[in-house]
Amino acid sequence: MKKYRSYFRPEIDAMSGYTPGEQPKVMDLLKLNTNENPYPPCPAVLDGLKNADGERLRLYPDPTADKLRDTIAEVYGYERENIIVSNGSDDMLTIAFRAFTDAERSVAFLDPTYSLYPVLADLQGCQYIKIPLKEDFSISNDLLEKAAPANLLVITRPNAPTGNNIAIDDMRKICSGFDGVVLIDEAYADFSADNCIGFVREFPNVIVSRTVSKSYSLAGLRLGFAIACPELIEGMMKVKDSYNVNMLTQYLAELAIRDQEYFSKTVAKITASRAKLTSELKALDFEVVDSQSNFLFAAPPDGDGEKLFKALREQNIIVRYFPGESTGKYIRITIGTEEQLQRLVDFLKK
């Protein structure tokens, strides 16, 4: 047998790869680490699954997912030509990085932000520009100046893992001032007081990306979608895998997006729990970043996020910890049910 030598591109060998939040296989854990929704998907999805036509699975799915795109267009006030769907939001980010970046075309993003972006940049072999946020995670005045060399600017709003929003007026200035594509990653925007979905009507360089993972309780299904002008959508369609969204996901995501009443009720429960947990943590002298998402970024009074993360782990409570100068004080807590959050608060009080 021949000996193995590395056949990979040097960039791949040099990468360590993205580490997703832990998916523990033990069942009695309190899992508040990957921003999943604690409530089940809407009844239409549960019924739809029971009534799905399994025999049809022998056929390929619709490669352009027209029925699902029409539903998204209708619910969000756009046309089919403004919509592209993907195998989860991560697939949409991959599509965007492959479409707009390469060795000569760099990407810019905030720091801290979603830790997948630098991994995607390494994978694509493009340079990246990190734009540091201020200590309170708001933006600096020189954001546009720093981002200027890039062809793609990713703004995560609400930001992760911090949970806060860049003000909507500042967003407008960024989109009109940046000469390249602005991808607004709105994975958490359904929990926010406002969002940028209307920007697509104003700016030909804006892509707003969404997911059903959090607000629709469908992380297991993998469905992301993006809204942009038809020219951007058309080009991104060339980059996506032909059959990137499977048949059951197209079918069930449509049922979920149609049920806006259940959706709003679930989101309202989570934002109410978020408000309650924020007060309780503040009463315990935690520093809590103003959250517009379904998680809190909170620093204990001693400013040692790692110690608290480990202590919670010993109680089978899993949150997420991000080492680093600007983030190491904090832990990130997914908003669970009232009972789950009570268990957390009870422990913290001790």
Added chain:
Amino acid sequence: MKKYRSYFRPEIDAMSGYTPGEQPKVMDLLKLNTNENPYPPCPAVLDGLKNADGERLRLYPDPTADKLRDTIAEVYGYERENIIVSNGSDDMLTIAFRAFTDAERSVAFLDPTYSLYPVLADLQGCQYIKIPLKEDFSISNDLLEKAAPANLLVITRPNAPTGNNIAIDDMRKICSGFDGVVLIDEAYADFSADNCIGFVREFPNVIVSRTVSKSYSLAGLRLGFAIACPELIEGMMKVKDSYNVNMLTQYLAELAIRDQEYFSKTVAKITASRAKLTSELKALDFEVVDSQSNFLFAAPPDGDGEKLFKALREQNIIVRYFPGESTGKYIRITIGTEEQLQRLVDFLKK
């Protein structure tokens, strides 16, 4: 509003994108164009769908799909470390192109072959080398010489759209003689008299890629898998999207792969129908390429594939036609049920 200007990489603007086989939305068509299986998925999949735990969809799927990989490993005689899964076989091809090719590292493949490969090369910005097959679609003696500059060699076996196999001894020579990765795309190998899955034990540079789309009647589900040495799998895991295979696909594909009895029965029905259709077409003076797959590549007596394709279309019988010097004589016919193929033969007899 700002005017739209192209923000895309020039390669993307220049591309026309891959055209998947037509997925007609009219229901009374005889669809023999995208190599779907005419038989339903196995009963365990149909039951599994009814009994799926919809509430779990609120959670992310297992990013490394360990349970499914263990099942594949068990059924195909390997270990979990030898297996990677993907969002259909196309996702696996994307992973391989991203892992092994770039501006300096080219890819080589046969001509004719699966028309997605040059699209993936353009997308990745790598050069590609087309290695022409002889007129009877067998390989030339200079295949290795032609492929030598590449870092990735894709051999489709059975080949598409021709359906024939490169002899297994020639495959062995190719794998030992090529200094780079050989990706053996075995999407159709379950219909073949032999396959290269055992090569992974012999060659550290071989990846064998499979799909449940055809032989397991699950094109709608999107599940591809590849078998290779642990070093190759580990690197490819860094390239794939973290959650590239959704929860229902992991669950249902496992049920399908466990039911080898149903699988073998379905495959046997299709290979029997293939033999019968081959004889019938030959009796009508068609030239039929020896097929090891679930389709036939067949040329009518007048050698005008396009004319026949159009005539069949008028009868609501959809097959696939590939324009071009070496392929234009032929049409590609998916093996359907006995009744479906009878309808085709009845028309051809007229």
